[in-house]
Amino acid sequence: MKSVLHLISGGDAGGAKTHLYALMQGLQGRVQTKVICFIKDTFYRQGKELGLDIEVVEQRSRFDIRVMKEVSKKAREMHADILHCHGARANFNALFYKGDQVRVTTIHSDYLLDFKDNFFKDKIFTPLNSYALRKFDYYIAVTENFKKMLIDRGFPKDRIFVIYNGIDMYSQEEKVDPKSFYQRYGLEDNSKFTFGVVARLDANKDQKTMIEAFHKSGLKGKARVLIAGDGPEGHRLKERVKDYGLEEDIFFLGGIQDPYSLYQAIDVNVLCSLSESFPYALLEGAKEKKTAIASRIGGIPEMIRPGQDGYLFNPGDAQALKDILVTCYENQDRVKEMGQSFHQRVEEKFSVASMAKVHEEIYAEILRRGK
Numbered sequence: 064m065k066s067v068l069h070l071i072s073g074g075d076a077g078g079a080k081t082h083l084y085a086l087m088q089g090l091q092g093r094v095q096t097k098v099i100c101f102i103k104d105t106f107y108r109q110g111k112e113l114g115l116d117i118e119v120v121e122q123r124s125r126f127d128i129r130v131m132k133e134v135s136k137k138a139r140e141m142h143a144d145i146l147h148c149h150g151a152r153a154n155f156n157a158l159f160y161k162g163d164q165v166r167v168t169t170i171h172s173d174y175l176l177d178f179k180d181n182f183f184k185d186k187i188f189t190p191l192n193s194y195a196l197r198k199f200d201y202y203i204a205v206t207e208n209f210k211k212m213l214i215d216r217g218f219p220k221d222r223i224f225v226i227y228n229g230i231d232m233y234s235q236e237e238k239v240d241p242k243s244f245y246q247r248y249g250l251e252d253n254s255k256f257t258f259g260v261v262a263r264l265d266a267n268k269d270q271k272t273m274i275e276a277f278h279k280s281g282l283k284g285k286a287r288v289l290i291a292g293d294g295p296e297g298h299r300l301k302e303r304v305k306d307y308g309l310e311e312d313i314f315f316l317g318g319i320q321d322p323y324s325l326y327q328a329i330d331v332n333v334l335c336s337l338s339e340s341f342p343y344a345l346l347e348g349a350k351e352k353k354t355a356i357a358s359r360i361g362g363i364p365e366m367i368r369p370g371q372d373g374y375l376f377n378p379g380d381a382q383a384l385k386d387i388l389v390t391c392y393e394n395q396d397r398v399k400e401m402g403q404s405f406h407q408r409v410e411e412k413f414s415v416a417s418m419a420k421v422h423e424e425i426y427a428e429i430l431r432r433g434k
Contacts, residue, residue: 065426066095068143068164070134070153073100073107073119079149079171080106081343082205082228087115089229089419094426097141099134101152125152125188128159138162144430148199151177151192158195165429168196169203169226173212173361176338180265180295200434203425205341206362224425227362229418230346232410237321241328248316256286256392258356259329261322261344262336264294269335269358269379271296271303276384278307286392288313288333291325326351330398331391337378339363341413349409354401356387366413372405 067090071083083098087110090096098117100107110117118137120130138146139162148157148168157166174192178184196202202223204210210223245251258277262268270290277288290300290313297315304313319325322344326332332348334357341362345355355373357363367373374390376383391398 064093064095065145065423065430066141066143067097067145067147067426068134068138068141069096069098069147069149070156071098071100071106071149072152073102074104078228078340078343079169081230082169082171083149084110084113084115085229085231085415086419086422088113088231089415090422093419093423095141097137097143099137101130101156122156125155128156131156131159131161135161138164145426151188151195154195154199155188155191158198165201165434166199167201167203167429168199169205170209170213170340171205172340173209173338176267179267201429203422206365208361208365209340224428226418226421226425227365227413228341228343228346229413229415230343230350230409231415232350232406236323236350238323238327239321244324244328248314250314256282256395257329258286258288258331258333258388258391259325259348259353260288260290260333260335261292261319261325261347262334263292264290264297264300266296267337268292268294268296269337270300272335272379272381272384273333274300274303274307274309274313275381276388277313278309279381279385280388280392282388282392283309283312286312286388289316289325289329290314291316291319291322293318322347323351326353329353330395331356331373334358334363335378335384336360341366346409346413349402349405352399352402352406354391354398355405356384356391366409367405368408370401372401372408 087096099120101122103119107119120133122130143164146164146166148154154168178188204225205228207225210225213223214220260273326348332353332355334344336358339361355367358378359375360378369375374387
């Protein structure tokens with residue numbers, strides 16, 4: 064049985080976390096795996112709860128490279144064949160790894176945009192990650208668009224594989240009924256048509272375009288928007304809602320621990336990001352049979368068939384999004400049909416089992432080729 068040691072920061076809370084959890088569970092019985100993270104946080108605790116083989120080799124700072132001696136020791140103990148990294152910190156740390164395993168990294172995002180919300184991190188960590196990426200033997204991109212991005216930036220085409228994110232469509236998720244969910248936030252449980260947005264409140268997720276589109280839509284008093292997430296743009300977004308007089312139509316829920324409660328309570332799942340890979344927020348909504356509206360970026364066009372599973376618009380185009388919001392409101396039966404279609408598509412094409420099987424095949428091919 065192949066043996067793979069995965070490295071990840073441990074501070075991850077988005078798609079990379081969900082991806083790795085799903086992958087570890089899918090590979091059980093097929094590939095021996097261990098996860099090492101460098102921060103003891105929610106990622107580690109939830110991984111333990113899921114029964115994953117996960118450990119912390121804690122770094123005092125991002126530049127505490129002494130920890131890689133311990134990582135090398137653990138790789139020897141498990142007779143690892145492959146070192147598989149996820150994210151900028153793991154990529155950088157791998158520069159100082161002394162083992163002879165084949166080195167692989169998964170490209171979960173556009174690495175040139177990962178730190179754009181923080182000027183100092185962008186100036187320091189983006190160049191470091193860009194340099195570290197060049198030192199890997201192989202790459203796994205989570206969309207065809209990301210593979211093309213790597214090729215365009217000079218990465219070797221024959222060493223890049225593509226795997227779509229996968230989701231377990233049959234697991235039972237923690238959730239409450241819509242009425243209880245609305246009551247939790249002091250919202251009326253009524254028949255208003257509801258758009259939901261689950262995303263961190265930062266510039267990349269671009270919730271301001273959603274607010275602008277709803278303002279233009281004429282749906283004030285007829286529909287509502289629930290925005291779940293925390294982040295640095297929260298204050299500015301709330302001020303914009305106040306300026307438009309939409310306090311009774313657009314609601315900020317903060318971070319939520321049970322997103323499936325929200326997916327169950329909404330009619331349409333919206334994602335306005337300026338940059339994405341193959342977002343789990345849309346896959347999770349599909350699990351609850353929710354039609355998706357999303358910006359035409361990353362792997363999203365590979366996921367959603369416009370007019371069948373949902374709608375796409377160019378990032379930042381509030382006018383186009385406005386038209387889509389109105390179309391959904393005026394065609395609510397069709398919205399439900401598309402939600403069912405999206406559910407079936409994800410079940411057939413983007414399952415955990417499929418993702419794990421392809422990973423196993425790629426690991427075998429990588430070991431056949433060697434470094």
